[in-house]
Amino acid sequence: MATDSPTAPPVRPEQGRYLAVEQSAEFGALRKTFRGFVFPVTVVFLVWYALYVIMSAYARGFMSHKLVGNINVALVFGLLQFVSTFLIAWAYTRFADRRLDPSADRLRHEIEGGAS
């Protein structure tokens, strides 16, 4: 518990510090890297998922097409959603560990070191 909880907001002397950090170059780069990954990826997986749901509703003929035995396109498309979800989760972890954590840790130490 380094500082208070957000429940009781007394005016703290270091409050202006957050504004300073927010406007710093390093934080700006961190935010840009973070948003540069999560926003486009979110759009991609939502569109990919929407495509699956919309095809389930409107492209019945295509989705019911049998590929091997009783296995149809709908089932394979559904399984691909699992694959893409696993891949994105893995890719994000790798990205965050390498590209976000070092900079986030540095900034946190700077802020907390200065505050105490």
Next chain:
Amino acid sequence: MSGYDGFLYSIGFLVAWLVALLLVAELMRNSGRYTMGDVLAFRMRQAPVRTAASVSTIVVSIFYLLAQMVGAGSLVALLLGITPGQTFLGMSAETAKIVTIVLIGALMITYVVIGGMKGTTYVQIVKAFLLMVGAIVMALLVAVAYKFNLSTLLGDAAAKSGKGAAFLDPGLRYGKDIIGNPTATTISKLDLLSLGAALVLGTAGLPHILVRFYTVPNSRIARRSVVWAIGIIGLFYLLTLALGFGAAALVGSANILKQDPGANIAAPALAQKLGERYLGGATGGAVLLALISAVAFATILAVVAGLTLASSSSVAHDLYANVVRRGQTNERDEVTVARYAAFGIGAVAIVLGIFARGLNVAFLVAVAFAIAASANLPAILFSLFWKRFNTRGAVWGIYGGLISAVLVVLLSPVVWGGASKSLPAAKLTAAQAKECGVAATSTQVNNPTALFSCTTSAPIPFSNPGLISIPLGFAFAAIGALTARERDDEKYAELEVRSLTGAGAH
């Protein structure tokens, strides 16, 4: 028993975890402590935002609690072997369901009051373990029964489903093509899209999931936990795919529906069948049925405890500590209030559960997700990412999304079952016709299990509110924020820095 369409639920639930992973989990963990309200009220006026957050937490939790309790009721009726019309210890199936709902409710209240967050965490760990073992064992038995040939399993499931090859295609239950009625077809398809939207956007707004993020020591572990959750949940859904088709193939849809018209008990019925086949006759069947049912009860208890805990802590921390006492209180008082709140919420869920016992569990879950996606998600995302967001935006977004989602459900075919141009008449069984008070040949009824009336038709033809209420939730939040002048750049800077770096977090 709607074949392929059940798969759609799993995929929605799974993909939804990506929203939680990328946009919500780490940022929330870094900027809050106990409840969703902590993050929403971070840079806003405490009282109105926390009240709204608490109200929507309670409503979502109660809908989800209902689903769990109705599931438990059906399960007990199966365990006691009572089909409608028979009795057990003088109880009819309906009475047994009511007794179960009351008992589960009482058990969960006791559990949360005594066990708290730690107890709930342990029961969730035990449940996750049992559930995975149970699912793996059953999936293996199904696989052995079909010599690991997915295609034969699917073929058999389709043959025994009584619906033929259509069982494997999308659109048996949702997004039906209704021949000769384009209005009804359009409505049905939009309803499917609506369900899809709620499933994928709901998870990241569910209160009992959000409070989980607070229990980890840092954002790196929050990230790891969500990735683990995605792996385990994904594996589990792949197994349930085998189990669902296995239940249809080995037990047969007709037998499942005879036991429970909501088809909530497919997995235990499959367990019984597999036990009979592989563990030696009727005894083996009974043993496996009992084991899987125990797992199901542990699961229900774990979810129910999590929900009760999330909502009672919101009452204590948001409403009591920060609105009533304006932050002037201590943790001991908060815990006491949380215990009383658990009683209250439990009691409400029990009473509503009794009324809702005929509904399909999956539907109730979908409604909880739709409300979470409409009321909570817009406020959470705007709070975390939009500098201009403010108190009015949060309050309008939460109440706007909440009210529109609940209103759509209240005006939907789930409540009003009458047939109309867009909702064609259903074939009625003798029992359903009697229940509705119409002749079995009547064409007035679309949904014979409607809550209020089978013959008055619904003003809104959708059962799933998401497609209407999620955009409304976002719109209310955005309009609210833009029409108010309040903005606090300094607090937003603090939220942004803290949420991304973890500085100053607990």
